[in-house]
Amino acid sequence: MLPKFLLADNSQECPDTIFVVHTEEPKFIVESDIEDFWTNQKVHWLSEVPASEDVIKALLEDAETFLDDEFENQDNLYAEDEDDED
Numbered sequence: 653m654l655p656k657f658l659l660a661d662n663s664q665e666c667p668d669t670i671f672v673v674h675t676e677e678p679k680f681i682v683e684s685d686i687e688d689f690w691t692n693q694k695v696h697w698l699s700e701v702p703a704s705e706d707v708i709k710a711l712l713e714d715a716e717t718f719l720d721d722e723f724e725n726q727d728n729l730y731a732e733d734e735d736d737e738d
Contacts, residue, residue, distance in 0.1 A: 657718040661686075672715045678702055682715050689716045 660671040660681075669692075672682040679698035685691035695712070702708050 657715060659719070659722055670719070672719050674711065674715060678711070680711070682712065689719055 654675040656674065656676055658673040658675060660673055661669070662671075666683075668686050669683055670686040672684070672689075674680050674682075677699055678701070681696040681698065682689075682693060683696065684693040695708075702711070
């Protein structure tokens with residue numbers, strides 16, 4: 653079973669862009685600036701676009717929360733690795 657969200661990048665073609673992939677219905681990919689989720693954001697719908705703007709807003713907020721949590725977790729993992737090296 654896939655996680656609800658996945659991170660993707662293409663550092664060769666889009667070094668300042670991050671992609672958040674929503675694997676559940678409605679499926680979509682959010683393309684955004686790696687430093688600011690809401691900058692240069694494009695949503696690529698792989699499923700039918702929800703009719704409700706509130707649903708879309710909630711999905712994008714969930715994607716942002718996921719991205720923030722992933723970056724924080726990544727920072728914590730790197731900090732632990734550095735501590736282990738000392």
